[in-house]
Amino acid sequence: MDVRRSRTLSTKRAGKTPAASRKPKTQAQKADRHDLYQRSVQVPEGDIAIFEQIFRSMGKRKPLRMREDFCGTAFLSTTWVRSDPKRHAVGIDLDGPTLEWGREHNLATLTPAQRKRIRLVQGDVLDGDDEPVDLICALNFSYCVFKTRALLRRYFETVRRGLADGGAFICELYGGTEAVVAIDDERRCKGFIYEWQQAEYNPITHDTLCHIHYRFPDGSRLDRAFTYDWRLWTIPELRELLTEAGFGKVEIWWEGVDEDGDGSGEYHPTEREENQESWLVYVVATR
Ligand SMILES: C[S@@+](CC[C@H](N)C(=O)[O-])C[C@H]1O[C@@H](n2cnc3c(N)ncnc32)[C@H](O)[C@@H]1O
Numbered sequence: 255m256d257v258r259r260s261r262t263l264s265t266k267r268a269g270k271t272p273a274a275s276r277k278p279k280t281q282a283q284k285a286d287r288h289d290l291y292q293r294s295v296q297v298p299e300g301d302i303a304i305f306e307q308i309f310r311s312m313g314k315r316k317p318l319r320m321r322e323d324f325c326g327t328a329f330l331s332t333t334w335v336r337s338d339p340k341r342h343a344v345g346i347d348l349d350g351p352t353l354e355w356g357r358e359h360n361l362a363t364l365t366p367a368q369r370k371r372i373r374l375v376q377g378d379v380l381d382g383d384d385e386p387v388d389l390i391c392a393l394n395f396s397y398c399v400f401k402t403r404a405l406l407r408r409y410f411e412t413v414r415r416g417l418a419d420g421g422a423f424i425c426e427l428y429g430g431t432e433a434v435v436a437i438d439d440e441r442r443c444k445g446f447i448y449e450w451q452q453a454e455y456n457p458i459t460h461d462t463l464c465h466i467h468y469r470f471p472d473g474s475r476l477d478r479a480f481t482y483d484w485r486l487w488t489i490p491e492l493r494e495l496l497t498e499a500g501f502g503k504v505e506i507w508w509e510g511v512d513e514d515g516d517g518s519g520e521y522h523p524t525e526r527e528e529n530q531e532s533w534l535v536y537v538v539a540t541r
Pocket of ligand 1: 296325346347379393
């Protein structure tokens, strides 16, 4: 039996209104953490533009079939099938309730024809999927849940097997001098403040524990809306493991800077860069 429910029912029977239900809900109590995440972390149109730029500059045909590993609410997959009537997407995630949220809030916004071109799978990305695709992506560092070389290599082998001829795997990695210290960073979004907390970093294992919190104008907080227990991999480690998994070429796409020294949003493949306080790269592996 649901304990919270039975307590509410018995209070009602006694003719009392619980004090908590008399108070208006705070903004944090009313908020939906998946909605906040999509609005503060994800820019799927931007990701698709970068994927297209990478495919174009590698002389590859326009990618049509995409697999989004660790898809969460499938916001990217939904945007993908909407971006071109020939595009198909498969999203894989372990978490049933998160996928269900995505069906209700993202897939439900698609037309019936678009809806036919997207498939969500509740499963482990280590098991992959049978349909070969042009592009497999793993965004927002999700593969960092695999903390050993053996597991990460196994994941990369599964990815390689899932790619059609001419296909590519694209994942992101963050780093820089600020990536390896405990730090709190915040950013103003429309209607709330997004807080990224690197709570712990262990230089012996490269384990890092990070949280996302949200703060609202009425002073309320949604603490630890999301928590990530990751190994922060390095670029050469990813390269070596991708090569060991059978990929022929691994490129590192680095963000350029504009005249103010800020990230320009334009990425280019490179082999030598100065370290920065914080950087985010796309790692692009091809068969
Ligand atoms: C950081 S979220 C990524 C959400 C979204 N893809 C993005 O780019 O922001 C990580 C997701 O990975 C899922 N996940 C973690 N381990 C997984 C695994 N082994 N197989 C499939 N999904 C997994 C979690 O359920 C969670 O939804």
